[in-house]
Amino acid sequence: GAVVSQHPSWVICKSGTSVKIECRSLDFQATTMFWYRQFPKQSLMLMATSNEGSKATYEQGVEKDKFLINHASLTLSTLTVTSAHPEDSSFYICSARGVWLDEYNEQFFGPGTRLTVL
Amino acid sequence: KQEVTQIPAALSVPEGENLVLNCSFTDSAIYNLQWFRQDPGKGLTSLLLIQSSQREQTSGRLNASLDKSSGRSTLYIAASQPGDSATYLCAVRPGSARQLTFGSGTQLTVLP
Numbered sequence: 001g002a003v004v005s006q007h008p009s010w011v012i013c014k015s016g017t018s019v020k021i022e023c024r025s026l027d028f029q030a031t032t033m034f035w036y037r038q039f040p041k042q043s044l045m046l047m048a049t050s051n052e053g054s055k056a057t058y059e060q061g062v063e064k065d066k067f068l069i070n071h072a073s074l075t076l077s078t079l080t081v082t083s084a085h086p087e088d089s090s091f092y093i094c095s096a097r098g099v100w101l102d103e104y105n106e107q108f109f110g111p112g113t114r115l116t117v118l
Numbered sequence: 119k120q121e122v123t124q125i126p127a128a129l130s131v132p133e134g135e136n137l138v139l140n141c142s143f144t145d146s147a148i149y150n151l152q153w154f155r156q157d158p159g160k161g162l163t164s165l166l167l168i169q170s171s172q173r174e175q176t177s178g179r180l181n182a183s184l185d186k187s188s189g190r191s192t193l194y195i196a197a198s199q200p201g202d203s204a205t206y207l208c209a210v211r212p213g214s215a216r217q218l219t220f221g222s223g224t225q226l227t228v229l230p
Contacts, residue, residue, distance in 0.1 A: 034217055043222045093161055111161035
């Protein structure tokens with residue numbers, strides 16, 4: 001299957017700083033990318049959906065000014081957690097869907113980024 | 119709003135057993151359903167994707183079935199191994215939206 005990478009795989013930062021997480025589709029072009037967060041022993045919760053070249057669509061309850069998403073190219077999306085606080089500590093996973101004509105195409109997931117805010 | 123439920127939340131079996139994981143969803147109008155595996159602290163690995171027009175998919179020791187009318191899917195694992203220990207998530211792509219909706223997962227432990 002197609003490969004999605006995330007960088008960094010883990011990050012520790014101080015409260016009040018901003019952290020950027022990158023998501024790349026390595027061998028395909030992704031028209032749509034999704035950002036999820038996952039708390040310990042819980043399932044994935046969708047945060048936002050982004051399409052290349054347009055603004056992201058955020059799920060209810062997700063602060064768009066805190067979680068900045070940029071999908072500048074067909075292979076790269078970034079999530080910036082601004083002014084991070086300890087409650088933002090979580091596992092962030094991105095997912096990408098390709099430009100295949102078949103609407104039944106798969107979503108491919110990155111390996112995740114563990115964010116710890118001290 | 120689509121809701122996805124997985125039962126049981128946790129399962130422990132001895133090595134070699136065949137087992138079934140269950141997934142149910144409230145809205146039968148789906149495009150497809152996927153089963154994923156997640157190891158602790160890791161991302162998701164796609165196991166099987168079932169299109170809405172299909173009834174089952176097989177990959178090695180894994181077999182997934184889909185019954186849209188009853189809103190159910192099962193993941194059958196044959197001859198389980200300790201390496202199968204992980205959390206298994208099912209997710210549906212609703213007919214009216216583009217994103218996947220995930221169940222809460224089943225944590226599987228296969229004892230040697």
